[in-house]
Amino acid sequence: xxxxxxxxxxxxxxxxxxxxxxxxxxxxxxxxxxxxxxxxxxxxxxxxxxxxxxxxxxxxxxxxxxxxxxxxxxxxxxxxxxxxxxxxxxxxxxxxxxxxxxxxxxxxxxxxxxxxxxxxxxxxxxxxxxxxxxxxxxxxxxx
Numbered sequence: 001x002x003x004x005x006x007x008x009x010x011x012x013x014x015x016x017x018x019x020x021x022x023x024x025x026x027x028x029x030x031x032x033x034x035x036x037x038x039x040x041x042x043x044x045x046x047x048x049x050x051x052x053x054x055x056x057x058x059x060x061x062x063x064x065x066x067x068x069x070x071x072x073x074x075x076x077x078x079x080x081x082x083x084x085x086x087x088x089x090x091x092x093x094x095x096x097x098x099x100x101x102x103x104x105x106x107x108x109x110x111x112x113x114x115x116x117x118x119x120x121x122x123x124x125x126x127x128x129x130x131x132x133x134x135x136x137x138x139x140x141x142x143x
Contacts, residue, residue, distance in 0.1 A: 008042055010048045039065075047064075081101040111130075
């Protein structure tokens with residue numbers, strides 16, 4: 001609904017029956033951080049894409065957005081607390097500069113990895129790679 005309200009397109013591609021080894025609540029928080037950033041930093045009438053794919057024993061969670069690319073020199077610093085690429089623009093969009101720092105901790109705590117590709121031609125792509133689980137973890141109330 002946020003994308004619709006801001007005039008941005010949002011596409012989701014999720015392969016069926018994918019299970020991830022990790023903490024469900026923290027992975028939900030990670031996804032919220034990445035999607036929030038994609039919406040904030042996509043261009044006007046931008047495009048945001050979420051995908052979840054599996055290959056062998058790895059699961060990839062990717063969030064893509066169109067818009068101004070992140071300069072290559074800034075990418076290594078994105079996960080530092082309070083780091084902002086464009087100080088003036090960041091104040092416009094709100095936030096505290098902690099989101100990607102928290103995302104990095106979530107990645108580390110779930111024994112996963114994260115990569116960033118950003119360029120003028122293709123936009124910005126965050127890809128998180130997790131260990132795949134064979135089956136869904138049973139909940140306490142499951143039989």
